Amino acid sequence: MANVLVTGGTGYIGSHTVVELLQAGHEVVIMDNLYNSSIAVLDRIEEITGKKPKFYQTDLLDQEGLKKIFEENKLDAVIHFAGYKAVGESVEKPLLYYENNIQGSINLYQAMADANVKKIVFSSSATVYGDPASVPIREDFPVHTTNPYGSTKLMNEMILEDIAHADPEWSVLLLRYFNPIGAHQSGLLGEVPNGIPNNLVPYIARVANGQLEYLRVWGNDYDTVDGTGVRDYIHVVDLAKGHICALDYALKHTGVEKVNLGTGNGYSVLQVLHAYENACGKELPYQIMDRRPGDIATCYADTTKAKELLGWEAQYNIEDMCNDSWNFTVKNPDGIK
Ligand code: WQD
Numbered sequence: 184m185a186n187v188l189v190t191g192g193t194g195y196i197g198s199h200t201v202v203e204l205l206q207a208g209h210e211v212v213i214m215d216n217l218y219n220s221s222i223a224v225l226d227r228i229e230e231i232t233g234k235k236p237k238f239y240q241t242d243l244l245d246q247e248g249l250k251k252i253f254e255e256n257k258l259d260a261v262i263h264f265a266g267y268k269a270v271g272e273s274v275e276k277p278l279l280y281y282e283n284n285i286q287g288s289i290n291l292y293q294a295m296a297d298a299n300v301k302k303i304v305f306s307s308s309a310t311v312y313g314d315p316a317s318v319p320i321r322e323d324f325p326v327h328t329t330n331p332y333g334s335t336k337l338m339n340e341m342i343l344e345d346i347a348h349a350d351p352e353w354s355v356l357l358l359r360y361f362n363p364i365g366a367h368q369s370g371l372l373g374e375v376p377n378g379i380p381n382n383l384v385p386y387i388a389r390v391a392n393g394q395l396e397y398l399r400v401w402g403n404d405y406d407t408v409d410g411t412g413v414r415d416y417i418h419v420v421d422l423a424k425g426h427i428c429a430l431d432y433a434l435k436h437t438g439v440e441k442v443n444l445g446t447g448n449g450y451s452v453l454q455v456l457h458a459y460e461n462a463c464g465k466e467l468p469y470q471i472m473d474r475r476p477g478d479i480a481t482c483y484a485d486t487t488k489a490k491e492l493l494g495w496e497a498q499y500n501i502e503d504m505c506n507d508s509w510n511f512t513v514k515n516p517d518g519i520k
Contacts, residue, residue: 186210191264193220199423211236243287253298260302273332284335319485356429361415361445365504366511373511375518402474411452415445415483418499428493445484446497462505
């Protein structure tokens with residue numbers, strides 16, 4: 184078993200991954216600056232697993248703080264989630280995103296190299312594919328980013344590839360997530376967005392619990408099954424389990440691998456809305472609006488490589504994702520405090 188540093192480990196995907204790591208028998212150290220998450224998540228992790236990981240409230244820009252973590256812990260690998268992730272905000276504040284997501288990550292990679300920790304699983308995104316020429320999307324498809332957030336993901340991939348090229352002892356797994364939704368079946372962990380959610384399912388959840396009046400559907404004139412955008416939604420617990428498979432692979436190999444983590448199925452906005460209506464037992468109001476700038480029509484994964492290389496495939500369906508999201512929302516109307 185390994186001792187793993189999880190940056191951003193009190194966040195949405197990070198906390199679910201910490202639970203799976205602990206339940207797989209790994210040791211975990213969490214580093215998070217709590218900018219977009221609550222320290223109360225540690226108690227939720229303990230309630231689920233019976234273990235409370237060592238925690239450092241440290242920012243990626245704090246090089247001394249990073250050095251301290253590697254000096255105080257004998258680490259085998261890093262799973263790197265920490266970073267800003269709002270597409271719209273990244274367009275308004277590009278320097279904030281480049282400083283945090285690029286300079287911060289470089290600080291982490293330097294601290295790893297200095298401590299001879301050369302195994303990393305990186306949280307990348309399907310957003311690096313831009314608007315694909317066809318679907319399903321394979322890992323060898325062209326990459327093209329259309330916003331600073333997506334560019335920071337692609338730049339991190341390039342930086343890690345260059346590090347591994349210069350030092351063949353490194354093992355780098357670049358995981359390209361499609362659309363993570365849902366929550367832990369216990370209802371103790373889930374997505375807690377700051378302010379008004381940008382993403383579809385957290386917004387629907389707020390409509391379902393009465394905090395928001397109706398869903399704005401960003402366009403219904405796309406070339407899709409019902410004109411609304413189609414995405415590959417993946418249960419956050421499936422995604423977390425994918426990280427355990429990627430870590431196991433990284434521990435046994437060196438070199439760089441890019442892997443899609445999706446289900447291979449695409450669902451439209453209205454199909455997701457109806458699945459959520461079934462989950463919450465209510466009719467959910469919506470209004471068709473103009474397209475959202477930067478949106479693409481259709482995006483879903485070719486999942487062949489994840490299955491063949493990591494032995495992983497998603498298990499949960501869209502009903503599970505909506506049921507678990509709704510269960511978390513009902514149990515945590517004000518998020519995790
Ligand atoms: C999904 C669909 C919208 C909200 C983004 C990031 C990506 C990744 C996942 C981090 C689209 C429609 C949405 C709403 C709507 N994040 N929609 N009304 O844009 O596919 O991906 O989140 O890695 O980087 O770009 O996700 O949930 O915002 O949108 O109609 O209120 O739902 O138009 O078709 P997206 P999303």
